[in-house]
Amino acid sequence: MSKPIHLALASALALTLATAAAGAPAKPAAEAVAAAPYRWPGLAPGAVEEMAAMRDGVKLAANVFKPAGTGPWPVVMTRTPYLKDGRIDKEHDPDGSKRREALVKQAKHYTDAGFVYVLQDVRGKGRSQGFYAAFENDVEDGYDSVEWAAARPWSNGKVGLSGGSAMGITANEAAMAAPPHLKAAYVVVAPYDLMQNSYMGGVLKEKDVLGWSKGQGVSDEVLNTQRRRVGDDIFWNRAAMSTNRKYIQIPIYNVGGWYDIFDHGNVSNFEYLQNHGAKGARGNQKLLMGPFGHGALSGDLEYPGFDRLNLAGDQELRWFDYWLKGVDNGIMDEPPVGYYMMAGAEKGQLSPKNRLLTSANWPPANREVRYYLTPDKVLSGKAPSGDGVKVSYRFDPADPVPTVGGANLTFERGPMDQRAIPARQDYLRFQTPALDKDVTIAGPVKVELYGATDGLDTDFMAKLVDVYPDGYEALVLDAPVRARFRHGRMPDDVRMMTPGAPEELDIDLWSTAITFEKGHRIALHITSSNSPRFEVNPNTGEAPGEHRQAPRVAANTVYMDAAHPSALVLPVVYPDGK
Missing domain, CATH: 2.60.120.260 (Galactose-binding domain-like)
Structure with missing residues (x-):
């Protein structure tokens, strides 16, 4: 799969500790300033680290990768809790060369296409300051980070957000804040409502929520608190897409998987924004659903045809070309929905009725x-x-x-x-x-x-x-x-x-x-x-x-x-x- 789906399959965080981001931003982040660019030994080749000051003075670190030539350029930003400089793996990558190579490849996906790529550590992670609380600050921080990127000398003022799973959540939260310079987003496997996703039908996802948390050293006291958090309340809804997506004003390309933990999220967010969203969002959405999960599928079925289509990565660049560069590449003339129709798929016996279909909306007429x-x-x-x-x-x-x-x-x-x-x-x-x-x-x-x-x-x-x-x-x-x-x-x-x-x-x-x-x-x-x-x-x-x-x-x-x-x-x- 393409880079965004690869990122999407890395994360459990969206299921676990989410409480809520604070309310909508009170003011623009025009006063957010950056420290002087700084190179340090952990940087991937070609990156420059820059610091963005949030409205409360906390500074967030970002790796900035620029295209060849003279700017300014449009910007694609990913805000990650998974470390902009990559995770250290002493066993399989002791010198960090594989990690740096992966980061360079990730950035090259955008810079070769003429975009500045900004990969930012969220608050309290990696080289960013502050205390990390999953998704509690990503409305305000997302707003401020977008406006910071738009004001940098290398930026032409047009910013897009890209990311999957946890990075898709941070993109959605920033979009709900409606920063003026955010023009589009590309979101892979992200939920519409963390409460509904973590407690399906009012029943806690035991292993994926508490099991993962316990593996991270979370105390039994906190785990018991999570067990009790099944009811609907303000703390869930302060950052829930289901409550706040009405504030989104941009086109979003949603990519989801039929066996993904966030299957309903991409579908639901597309349905709402496409048909009921605010001006700028309504009628400008895209949805692509494929036969994949949040990781490799288990069992005796497989869908090799979807990988060969390699649509996700190509569509992402076309999406940003259209909305950030104004390239009339025809993407908005194509059907808003692409979905993989599954059929018989036992290994080695893929039915020809497995195919990619398109639709004017979701769901198709039925x-x-x-x-x-x-x-x-x-x-x-x-x-x-x-x-x-x-x-x-x-x-x-x-x-x-x-x-x-x-x-x-x-x-x-x-x-x-x-x-x-x-x-x-x-x-x-x-x-x-x-x-x-x-x-x-x-x-x-x-x-x-x-x-x-x-x-x-x-x-x-x-x-x-x-x-x-x-x-x-x-x-x-x-x-x-x-x-x-x-x-x-x-x-x-x-x-x-x-x-x-x-x-x-x-x-x-x-x-x-x-x-x-x-x-x-x-x-x-x-x-x-x-x-x-x-x-x-x-x-x-x-x-x-x-x-x-x-x-x-x-x-x-x-x-x-x-x-x-x-x-x-x-x-x-x-x-x-x-």
Whole structure:
């Protein structure tokens, strides 16, 4: 993949310690000043280190790489918590030569194209001053850094932001501050809302959030605080894209992956900004979605065709040529959305139906088609009748269903074979008969689940699975819902369950694009745990992070009758087979 996606696959930080950036900037950073350029032994060849003073006097360090010739030039900036001079690897790169070579290659991507490249350490990282608190200062610091770069002698006053994952988050936060000289951004795999991403459906991503934090030496006290931070509050929303993207005034090219931890982020941000954004943003967005994750995919599927397209890097430079240089290269005459339509992809047997498609918007035109759950574990196109039809199971927190793949960061990820989960009474597999024709979907997937439990609270988990003719159960999407948060996560939305009473619990599985080919089966797996991907619910009804009561075994029930038509809802394209 190109440089931006390579950067994007490096980071877990976006999942972990994010609290909130402070409010919108009170004033421009025109008074931000730079110390004299300085060379030090850690610099990559061709770089000059410059210091930018933020509004509170803290100075942030940046490596500045300039094109050959005489400026001024447009600027592409990346703001990183991962050290502008690269990480030291005494085992594999003792003299730092590989590190410096990678940084030079990264900069050359831009300088050869006629841009100054600025790689800046965020506050408290690397050679920048201040205290590091993940994403708490990146609204103001992003604003001030853009305005500083615009005022430098080597700059023509037009600045773009580029980055993936954590660097995509810093780009989005700066864009929300609307610095006057920021003209465009290129954002790879970044979330729309850290709370919604870290606590999907109100359930904490156990291993990727707490597991990663613990590996960094975070105390148990802080980890328990993170467990309790599931509710919606001002601290999440001060820097949330979902709350503040209405202030963005620039074109953004979003690149995401169908198996990435931030799949929903790039899609959601594009949808909002393209259709409802402020002047300057609305109608000027681009989206590219590919078949990749936040790291190499695990399992027996692969999508080599997307790598050969090599679109991301080429499109980035075209994007900045258009918005920072005014080059009429036709990029804005092309469809706003490019997305990879996945299909059969067992290694060595890539179906020709895997292909890149375009669309005027996201999602493409589709129709919701419901596949109803039946007691004989079939997904049926016919709505259920009768009364009291249901399937029950016992959910024991001491014996959770193990995680096999999914949109993970710190462990195996992607479309892994769910047959690794053996038959067990608390894991319900529903599937269609073998398809007599292709079923193509593109857009958001959800499950309308009618569930009950014998206690006050529990979890339900759903997985969309593509079952191959040879039996391979390829995971496509998965997500949970915590019963108490079925109506939302504002304090007044929280409702405990009435024991034994069925209620609708909608599960948002996020978006995808896949063709379930003729001969395959569409499957929906329902359970109540998926560990260590998600925190295991103790079924006690205690508040998140409380452990005063011993976990209990819950009797959970899925209803599937006329009054409670549990269904998988798919965005089917060409529903009539045309």
